[in-house]
Amino acid sequence: MNLVFLGPPGAGKGTIAARAKEFYGIPHISTGDLFRYNIKNDTELGKEVKAILASGDLVPDSVTIKMVEDRFTNDDAQKGFILDGFPRTIFQADALKDMKELDAVVNFVLDREEIIKRLSGRRMCKSTGKIYHIIYNPPKVEGIDDETGEALIQRDDDKEEAILNRLDVYKAQTEPLIAYYREKGLIVDIDASASPEEVFEQVKKALAK
Numbered sequence: 001m002n003l004v005f006l007g008p009p010g011a012g013k014g015t016i017a018a019r020a021k022e023f024y025g026i027p028h029i030s031t032g033d034l035f036r037y038n039i040k041n042d043t044e045l046g047k048e049v050k051a052i053l054a055s056g057d058l059v060p061d062s063v064t065i066k067m068v069e070d071r072f073t074n075d076d077a078q079k080g081f082i083l084d085g086f087p088r089t090i091f092q093a094d095a096l097k098d099m100k101e102l103d104a105v106v107n108f109v110l111d112r113e114e115i116i117k118r119l120s121g122r123r124m125c126k127s128t129g130k131i132y133h134i135i136y137n138p139p140k141v142e143g144i145d146d147e148t149g150e151a152l153i154q155r156d157d158d159k160e161e162a163i164l165n166r167l168d169v170y171k172a173q174t175e176p177l178i179a180y181y182r183e184k185g186l187i188v189d190i191d192a193s194a195s196p197e198e199v200f201e202q203v204k205k206a207l208a209k
């Protein structure tokens, strides 16, 4: 199954993708995670995109498309994938059309107030990428990853100024993709305001159709 998870920052795309990849047995390809991996390992790509991610702006299309093309050459992506955070512009969507055929685009719908609550309370483990929330999904011990025992971090782009910029960028550049994919009959709308369990149930039901 070839899937795209679309939706505003903080809508729960990564949280649900972590469940969906186990359930469907396909890789979770998150462009945000790929960029953060490169930043952590101080690669040339990481140096190039570090400041862009911290501000909440988008990485240039050419850089992002090349990275996704490379990722698609891995064996695991031949049986299907969940693309999370890509495409984010019409240009990227047109490029994806030439790379892969899609089965569905899952559109996570969430209002602005809840998005801000989710992003400002998000914490993550730097080495494993596991996502928590200080209220909705806290670790067993405050500030500590359940599995590795490492201190949890807050993403640079989860600070208030960057969150507001990301919301503006989403509205201007990514939201038009909903109409783009709706016209192609690929959009599946999901109410992302429910609990992760309920949201995942909605996704499974919608994709079974």
Ligand code: AP5
Binding pocket: 007, 008, 009, 010, 011, 012, 013, 014, 015, 016, 030, 031, 032, 033, 035, 052, 053, 056, 057, 058, 059, 060, 061, 064, 084, 085, 086, 087, 088, 089, 092, 118, 119, 121, 122, 123, 131, 132, 133, 134, 136, 137, 157, 166, 192, 193, 194, 195, 196, 197, 199
């Ligand atoms: P990226 O990492 O893709 O960020 P994003 O799209 O802004 O999405 P997030 O990871 O912030 O949110 P999410 O929807 O996955 O929510 P999550 O599950 O974590 O991109 C980062 C940056 O990389 C971009 O700003 C850009 O610079 C660059 N980039 C990436 N892709 C690019 C592209 N294609 N082109 C150009 N640049 C690109 O959940 C959020 C919080 O809510 C968590 O704390 C979680 O525990 C909690 N939560 C989740 N679900 C629920 C629920 N149902 N109920 C209660 N709490 C919940």
